[in-house]
Amino acid sequence: MTAPAHAFHLAQLNVATLRYPLDDPRVAPFVELLDPVNAAADGAPGFVWRLVGEGDDDATGLRPLGEDVIVNLSVWETPEALWDYAYRSGHLDVMRRRREWFERHVRAHLVLWWVPAGHVPTVAEAVARLTELQERGPSPRAFTFASPHTAAEAAQESGAGPAAV
Template sequence: MKGHHLAELNIGRLLAGVDDPRVAEFIDNIDRINGLGKRMPGFVWMLEGSGGPGATGHAIGGDALLVPNLTVWEDAASLETFVWGTVHKQFYEKRAEWFEVLGKMHFVMWWVPEGHKPTLDEALERLEMLNERGDSPDAFGWDYLKEATMWKTHGCQVAAE
C-alpha cells in the first residue's frame, strides 16, 4: 500500500515462567531471532522488548507470561520472508513446545502511515477489532492479503485451534 507500512502484533502465552527449563530454548534465542529480524530487508521497526516475557515491561493485562511481538515492515513480502524464509521458521514450528494454545485469534496486521510506530495499546485494539469483526481493512490476518502466499504452505493457522 503506497505511503504505508505493514504493522503486525503476535501474542503468545508461555507455558511456564522465564526461568523454567521448558521455555529455555525460546528465551535463550529471543535476542538472536529479534536481531535477525532487525537486519532483514524490509524491516522498519520493533517495539523494544518485543518477543520477550513480561519482565520487559510489556505485560498484557498484568500477565507476565503473555509475550507480545510488535513490528513494522515495508510490505507483506518482507514479513513473510522473515517468518518463513529464515531460521525463525524453525522456532515458529516449535511454538507448541513453549506456548499455550490461545482460545481466540492472537495475530493481527494492519497498514500504518510510513514513519508511524504503533503502541502496544493500539495493536491490542486492532487485535480486538479482528476478533470482533473478522478481516477488514483496519485489522486482518494473512488470508486477507492477496499478495501473501507463504503462510498457506508453512502451517500458519488462520485462527486458534
C-alpha cells in the same frame, strides 16, 4: 490521487501465552533464541521497527495482556517482507517449536494493519487492532495473512485519509 505504496508500512502484533514462566528451564531454549531471532529480524530486508522493553533487546518484559502473555510488535515495509522473515528464514524453525513453550490460541493471536510510513504504533493501538479482529473478523483495519487487505482499502474504509489507516 493515490499515495505511493511506500507511504504505508505494515504493522503486526502477535501474542503468545506462555506454558511456563520465562525463567523456567523448559522455556530456556526459547529464551536463548530471542537474541539471534531478533537480530535476524533487525537485519531482514524490509524491516522497519520492533518493540523493545525498557533497557531490553526484546519485549518479553512487557505484559499488556496478562503475566503469562508475551507480545511481539513490529513494522515492515511490505507484507512480503514480513512473510519472508516469518516463513522463509530461521524464524520458521522457532515457530515449528512453539508448542513446547506456548499454549494453542483459540482466538486470533496475530493481527496486521497499515500505518503511515514513519508512524510507530503503540501497544494500546496494537491491542485494539487485535481485539477488533477477534470481535469482528478481518477487515481492512485489522486482518491476517490469510485475509489480506491493501493500504488503499484501509484508507478508503477509514474515510479520513491516509493518516488514519
